Amino acid sequence: MSQQLLNLPRKWLIFTVTATGTFMGTLDGGVVNVALPSIANQFNANIENIQFIVTIYLLAVTCFLPIFGKLSDLYSRKKLYLGGFFVFGVGSILCSLAGSLPMMIFARAVQGLGSSAMMANSQAIIAKAFSGKDRGRALGGIGAVVALGSLAGPAVGGFLIQHFGWPSVFWVNLPVCAIGIWRGLQIIPRFNPKSKMRMDMWGAVFFLISCFSFLYALNDGPSKHWNAPIILGAFATAAVFFGLFYYRERVSKTPFIGLSIFKVRAISYGYAVAVLGFMAVFTNSVLFPFYAADILHLDPVQTGLLILPFPVALALSSPISGLLSEKYPARLITTIGLGLVIAGTLMFSFMDGETSFFYIALAQLIAGCGSGTFQVPNNNTVISAAPKNKLGIVSSVNALARNAGMIMGIALSVAVYAAVQNLFISRGAAPDAAFLHGYQAAMWFGAAVALAGGILSAKRD
Template structure:
């Protein structure tokens, strides 16, 4: 099948279609469950604290496994592994839909996350391998758009499925798409070259995964546990110890999971750091703006959804255009200006008030979408073009790791700032009035978004330091 297709000019776009399907599924499933948690909690006779692990476990496992899955793709073959990722993800989705207890559902979500981590880690590597350098920015921009759309469409689609059917539908909807994706991976993706004669550093992978899981656990639960609580500090300290052991071990092992020398590449390091800061900045607003629109503006859920859609819609238009432009002019100007526009959008969003006009609210969301669209595609192009072909899987895994970790850190930071500022504003008030509570929320909301804008500015300063070069042969 592959031999017959490879002679056609559209063959690379068939490859893109398979990769895009896996990317959309894995990112959609990360957010689609949130809206279904209340009915899941009731149906499976659980409570909110326990049911939250259905979401948390998926996030922890994916983020912890991304570098390993990228490395496995480099060694074992990306096309083969991508097919396995589809199969595992689809089978786990079926199991999730048939779960009869919250414990079973959480365990099956872990299996689903393993499959999703394979898809996420190897998507950009496959695309980078099969598209020429002069088209890479465009297609990576389209992948970035798919990531954003998958993440932002999840709650809306989940709500429709739960309302029309029940909570099982949010998992069963993956099955036909997953079967189609698996067939595409087997029939369309090129057969991998002969396996590289290298060993897999499973001990290094275990140290990294455990350290990352412990750190994410602290970030996810820091507000609930208390940031200075024994549990939070213990998780952070444990993660730091594991990361130190991981680095020391990786320097000694002959074939490490992660070649630390890859971070000496300035374009690779600055691109990932800027990407991390961009997602931290973006997710400082994505969690809080819906609360502002609902609690302060008194908008309906439908209206809030329409307003929030301005961000992904503008990004969906801008990201491919920005990627194509980066193929011609390089990444530096686009990434730097994109983060500057994102920062401006966050400042405008932070200054919204109860009397702000709808046009200004929409404009602030559109401006953030514009900034993110300008930044993400050239940045991904810069990161993936900065490494050698044999390192593309690991590079894609680290790029996805920076994205996921930025989402978690941005959300945790925004919630922590919001809660701290609210406590400060309400201190001394034993029975605050609704107006005082609203004012306290606005104090925390503005502080969190101003910090998000500061993170975008920091990313902008880092981004302008990249050299904007590609590795020879790519």
């Protein structure tokens, strides 16, 4: 179906299907974060190990994004997107049945593959269905859906855990998957690409090995120690295969990604800002539930309620940011958004065992508003600058940048937390005091990353 035939009502019907997948992914993230302490108790795991439930999902999503994005440029975006729904549903069933931490990690990897297929195609489908001002509004709407999923996640997760146990948090994905597949078959057009180019399989393999090795080493470095042979070997493997990938990109007639996209200033700066922005936002995602449980001694429902202000602010700021992007430069809006992320993260860095709920809620609101403000115009800038025949790969690498930022934000914040906590424990500090010192240091790290992103955003065209 050509873009000319997509009238406004049909465009927004397509939007509802992509929004369904986005909602499910963010809902799952929220309920899993709230469930982490309960899952940790079930499997007798510490923070350094339990974080892999989150990061293995992000690893699978991130590493396969360019592959699914490239396939969407060559084959059917519709089939890949709806196939992602199905695989995500299978992964959710496996998660609910997991009887050990390794089984849970495997199931989350399956979920990640499904989510990757959806995420790689979501923005590309939006970009094909919408153009001009409508595109900014649609991306702003997706940002609001992200917030609604995040908003519902902690509340739904807390309720389910309280009454049915942690396995129940994965059941909620199944009806959403069924609805998404059913409506997608009816509504999403084929959008079959005209290109007959083939995918460079060697380039894809080299990229996959390099990406996974690097992110694995980054994630496991804090728990296994940075000088452990397996971590040093993973970093070395990442470097070798990245070199092979780069060489393959230079000599292949049909490169896997095509390094020419990074010569477009709007795209390269947008990617860098996405990495830094999401690193800053995710420094608090794993640590805060443990702060609420171990320092404030809150139950899952109360923890979920304290997380809610962040997605509320995200839901309100995302569509507003989309509308503002029609009138003002992306550089201005994204820089203001990252400034708010800095302010909110700095507020987290001053929290202790006596911090009021009002203060915590205000910090969540400011950080959430900053996240929603910087994301939409940054995404729109990247997508609008993409060549038509590389829309899928540009969109998927944009998603890769976001997810790589999430993984690095989680891994490095936990590393900072663990290092500072261990330092204070070695000096004889009480466990709660050592936790707070580690938590506060991690939040200072997040603020510094957001500052770097804000400076880079201010410098772009």
